[in-house]
Amino acid sequence: MTVSGNRPRVLLVDDEANLLDGMRRQLRREFDVETAVGAAKGLFALRQPEPFEVIVSDFLMPGINGAEFLAAARKVAPDTTRMLLTGHTDLEDAAATVNRGQVFRMLLKPVDTETMSAALRDCVAQHRLLVAERELLEQTLNGSVKALTDVLALASPDAFGRANRMSRLAARILDALEEEIPDRWAVELAVMMSQIGIVSLPPAVAEKLAVGGELTPAEQAMVDALPTVAGQLVSAIPRLAPVAEAIRYSRKNFDGSGQPEDGVAGAAIPLGARLIRIVEDYDRLLIEGVTPAVAAATVDSRSGTYDPTLSAVLRTAAAATGGETVRAVSLQDLRPGMVLAAPVTSRSHVRLVSAGQEVTVGLLTRLHNFAALEDGVAEPVVVTETAAALANEPSVS
Numbered sequence: 001m002t003v004s005g006n007r008p009r010v011l012l013v014d015d016e017a018n019l020l021d022g023m024r025r026q027l028r029r030e031f032d033v034e035t036a037v038g039a040a041k042g043l044f045a046l047r048q049p050e051p052f053e054v055i056v057s058d059f060l061m062p063g064i065n066g067a068e069f070l071a072a073a074r075k076v077a078p079d080t081t082r083m084l085l086t087g088h089t090d091l092e093d094a095a096a097t098v099n100r101g102q103v104f105r106m107l108l109k110p111v112d113t114e115t116m117s118a119a120l121r122d123c124v125a126q127h128r129l130l131v132a133e134r135e136l137l138e139q140t141l142n143g144s145v146k147a148l149t150d151v152l153a154l155a156s157p158d159a160f161g162r163a164n165r166m167s168r169l170a171a172r173i174l175d176a177l178e179e180e181i182p183d184r185w186a187v188e189l190a191v192m193m194s195q196i197g198i199v200s201l202p203p204a205v206a207e208k209l210a211v212g213g214e215l216t217p218a219e220q221a222m223v224d225a226l227p228t229v230a231g232q233l234v235s236a237i238p239r240l241a242p243v244a245e246a247i248r249y250s251r252k253n254f255d256g257s258g259q260p261e262d263g264v265a266g267a268a269i270p271l272g273a274r275l276i277r278i279v280e281d282y283d284r285l286l287i288e289g290v291t292p293a294v295a296a297a298t299v300d301s302r303s304g305t306y307d308p309t310l311s312a313v314l315r316t317a318a319a320a321t322g323g324e325t326v327r328a329v330s331l332q333d334l335r336p337g338m339v340l341a342a343p344v345t346s347r348s349h350v351r352l353v354s355a356g357q358e359v360t361v362g363l364l365t366r367l368h369n370f371a372a373l374e375d376g377v378a379e380p381v382v383v384t385e386t387a388a389a390l391a392n393e394p395s396v397s
Contacts, residue, residue: 008032009051009053010053011036011045012056012057013055013061014037015062020036038061042069043069043072051079053123054081057070057073057083058109059084066084066085067103074102081124081130082102082104083105083119084106085107086106086109104126105123107119140238141238145237148234148237151199153366154366157352158210158357159198160357161340161356161358163195164357166194166283170191170276172317173279173310173314176313176316177313183242186243190270190276191275191276195230197226197227198226200222212289230247232244242270242272245272246270253305253306254269254274254277254308255304281305285298285299295318296314300314300315326383327384328382328383331371337358338358338383339384340356340358340381340383341355344377346377347376347377353366359383
């Protein structure tokens, strides 16, 4: 919700400047009114930093008519409520106009000031309702996701560390792709939450998976079922259907083989699934001890398994260090945002947390709890940090 002072912002679009001036004078006491002569100037006005709560457009304008303008405006300012003024009375044309631009109100000209003001108030109320609902959903969504990832961090630090490593690499790959990624948030979230199913594994199996150990056929069957388990957990959260679908398809090969067996192949496989497939296998190779260059080359050699575009980008993204510096810090100086460059162990060399995990508040709590035990935590802890992070914090000698 954005207002100028106490007045809602309204954009009036018409091809007659005199008419716009008259409407602005009639409405300015209740609304902060801005005008634009013609559709082109209307679209330009919508790109201002401060958004409008309502757009009102005349239907009959040269070039782009009001219905076409509002359809375009919806792409530029989807949260702004749209209203159309028209002299047309044909119901079929009116219905098509409303549907095309998803118009909230349509008024027949001429319109008196009282009717116009009442309609604008309804539009403002609709705008604020939609914005409030979206903010509530986003807060609920973010809270649900954070709760799940916090549980993963505490229940399986190894899996949480793997998810963080995969997420960082996935972000570099997405940044390097030339085309714009629709709903990128869902793609990145799918990568982060792809490991949530590991909480269903027996501890011994999860430990084998963390260190790249050999699995028995029964254990492998458990691991193969992880995408299904994770998809079921995620699908229970509202609005995460595309995230759950990406996770379920994450064992699908680009040539259509793999799970699920449904004939889907190539670009028809969700991008999130294709991304999980490649970054998870790459990370598994690193766990097995190969170098990043060898891991990238191995992935690149598996024809038909991965999206060729992602595979090509991975070769460059995997080699990028992003200005990271390795250093040793005490447990007391460990901070959220650091990334573990080596496993954290107890003083008797029992592994507590795997390398590659990003330090979070939950992880710090876990390590401080271990430090309170007799076996404690071996120090110093080896971490990687970006140059930007190091600039804000003095190095530990």
